[in-house]
Amino acid sequence: MSLRTAGSVLVVFLWSVTVVLGQDDWSVSYTTQSICTFKESTVELSSSYTYPSGYTVTTTFWFTKYNAEGPVSLSDDPDYKGRVTYSKNKENGHTLTITDLRESDSARYKFRFTDQTGKWRYTGEPGVALSVTGLQVKLTVGFWYNTLTCSTTCTLPDNPTYIWYKNGHKEKEDTSSSYPDSFSDVDSYSCAVKGHEDLLSPAVCVRGQNCWSVTYPHQGVCALKGSTVDISSTYDSGDATITSSHWFSSKQSSSWKDELVPEDLTTDPGYAGRVEYVGEKESGRSTLRITDLREEDSAEYKFIFNTQTSGWGYSFPGTTLTVTGLQVKVTGKTLTCSTTCTLTDNPTYIWYKNGHKVKEDTSSLYSDSFSDTDRYSCAVKGHEDLHSLAVCECGLLNTIFLQIKCCFRL
Known part of the structure; x- marks a missing residue:
């Protein structure tokens, strides 16, 4: 299976810092000094540089690490393989784009350029501090109420609005990252930031460990036309008995008998003979397999299970498939x-x-x-x-x- 993160792009412009290196005519400036952004999203870091007339810049790159020969271009760093692109403009601007961000990408990024002789080498200090964070729900137990907090490891910009999900269904929106309430024993909660709903936190139980949940190991998948793809999920119904379960795509909702009741993908004529469910249900795993992929199969896919009392998780973000x-x-x-x-x-x-x-x-x-x-x-x-x-x-x-x-x- 080929994976692609279909995540959000978060580019933050805070302030411009110009750093003059050595002589007044040699300089590097960064559009922002620090960025806090989401794991699995895409980020852009921008810089511009100046140098005296009579010189020609032949090498430009961004780096975070050094080896015995000096700074290592991110395009040559195996930790960033396939995730980094450089772009330039006529005004000596240089933009670094990193996709599918990981928490291990948190570092200070610096821009470096070299003239045609190889003797003049300049690095822009102090660079851009990138912090990559996931979302995590934390529980604080109180006397009358418990409080959930949508937590990050760095401060998100622009006063974000937080979205809370209860058992996979959208429950509330609030500018506060805290959610005080009295919670049921079997309910699970997850949070996201508005505008980045596809980058939500893992669901957590408010009380105990056996509450309902559905999780997807990959939020985005990129697969080749004509190939076969597996999209997987894990789920937990706690002590409730599951009466039925299936995969579906909201793209097909116009053909459902009831637009609020997701229908089994295996009954959809557009997928006839190309869809099957694999995996061991007794272990709380289900995998959707689609063969002979077509570009029109590009969509978001979700897993739902039903108990004797209710259904779980269909409004939760699932896995987005892109066929290319x-x-x-x-x-x-x-x-x-x-x-x-x-x-x-x-x-x-x-x-x-x-x-x-x-x-x-x-x-x-x-x-x-x-x-x-x-x-x-x-x-x-x-x-x-x-x-x-x-x-x-x-x-x-x-x-x-x-x-x-x-x-x-x-």
Whole structure:
């Protein structure tokens, strides 16, 4: 299964700090000095730099670590593999984008640039302090009431509004992170921040350990068109007896008999013969398997169980599936095996030239001197039968006649 986090983007602009390094004409400034953002979200860090006339900057990168040779570019750091991109603009602005954030990404990020001689090297100090946090529900026991707190490890900006879920159903919204109330023994609670509802906390029991819950190990999945995907969940009904359970997608709600009652995905004609449930129900696990994936299968999928008294969890965020094909894009002398979402698990890309395998690489980029008449396609290792359409290097040709000659073998 390929994983992609379909999480939110949280970019914070607090204040600008300019740091002059060595001489007045050499400087680096950061748009913000510190950022607190969510685990599994995407963040952007921005900087700009100046240098004296007569010099040419040839190397720019962001880093958090050093090795024996000096700072290590994030694009070369295995901890950030496939999650980092750099972008530049004409005004010497430089933006770092990190996707699928992890709590281990919490660090101080610095920008560094080097001139053409390699002798002038400058690092912007103090950099940007990034703190990555998850949400956690904490319980404080009181005499009359208990209080739940939606807790983070750093202070979120912009006075967020907190959303509380009870047994998977939205219960309340409040600008306060605290929720005092009298709580039932079997109820479980989770919280999220408005605007980032897909990044909610794990559900916790208010009393004891056997309350109702449904959790998904992945909030987002990116899978190849034509492949098979497994979407899993774990659940706990406490002491209640489960009478039925199934998976569903809210995208199909227009065809439900009752729009408030989710219908079993296995009964949907659009998934006929392509959906099955695997896993051991007695262990509190259920996995939805969809075969022969189509782009129209891109949707949010959820698991629900019913007891003798009620249903659980269908308003909770589930797992969002994005189905993508492969496409070869041409930029100058570089080919890119492109997808509409980010494949994780560090996929290996396979390149084909005129139908013959020529290269395997963990990078989706392929740079070389290409012949005008050769055709190229790509695939992902383990899914070699799902390769992209073949393209020729028409992007390198400068006349319409030569492009037609290449692509149509004239």
